[in-house]
Amino acid sequence: MSATDKARDVLLAQGYKWTGPRREIIKLLLDNIERHVSAEELYSILQAKNSEIGLATVYRTLELLAEIGFIHKLNFGDGCSRYELADGDHHHHHLICTGCAKVLEVEMDLLETLEQQIEREYSFAISGHHLKFFGLCQGCQQEAKEDSDEAQ
């Protein structure tokens, strides 16, 4: 079963309707999920395709998808919300380049020990986490190096 089908089934199971706009937005979201598209960006893509779907519907659909747990709303500090698939146990972290604002994903989760420790020591029942690293990607490190070479 595809991710789209899964979204449709969950929506229908919860009394929501499977509409054209929702189908189209979800398709586009999945096609661009690795770019962490924002609502505004999805809307732009729709407009470029001469779609009639309004910005409000994009926002409402993304909110709904987050509500049913199909996606996670992320904040990379660039002024808008971005999204990722809530892919079950697919744990990963984000590397945010402070040079070019690109976001890389790290495929590892070494936080379980830390989580258990926190749950014990702070009596806090953890349900999720979000770990962001800031720094320079390989390309921007290269560029920074070249700039400092030129300056000499």
Added chain:
Amino acid sequence: MSATDKARDVLLAQGYKWTGPRREIIKLLLDNIERHVSAEELYSILQAKNSEIGLATVYRTLELLAEIGFIHKLNFGDGCSRYELADGDHHHHHLICTGCAKVLEVEMDLLETLEQQIEREYSFAISGHHLKFFGLCQGCQQEAKEDSDEAQ
């Protein structure tokens, strides 16, 4: 040397001026730093004290303080930016309660091994990180438990 003095020295060293509004905002920020006050909240406190300082100045001062590395801008997902002192090596993480929105701080940093691993495997030069845990604080766990008891 107090934190305020340090901020003043860095500002002056970089050609910025040490003004009344900045002094007042920094004092208030430090007094309320553990509450992670937002710009709007600082402005409210100022108004309650009959200060003439405008909201724009609060925003500009906070932005400036973040720029010189005196504070870090944080996002807890409640629609506004909040701040913490960029306290050198004072590493900690945030526990955000999804019940009451309170933010607790965890005084531990077990990410160094993970950071080194990421720097090696992804050629990413890490300069900072932000780790947020979501879940229920002790009080909200208690409340959730009582609610489910009542339901029986």
Added chain:
DNA sequence: ATTCTTGCAAAACCTTTGCATACTG
């Protein structure tokens, strides 16, 4: 004196909401 800073108001920006219309189950 020069440069930076301030307050105010207006604008920008992302996001949400009201409402009449259109669609889904």
Added chain:
DNA sequence: CAGTATGCAAAGGTTTTGCAAGAAT
């Protein structure tokens, strides 16, 4: 048909900006 969902426009909230007046070095 009943209940949702949609598009549009308007409103909401946070943050930024233009500008003339004021303050710091």
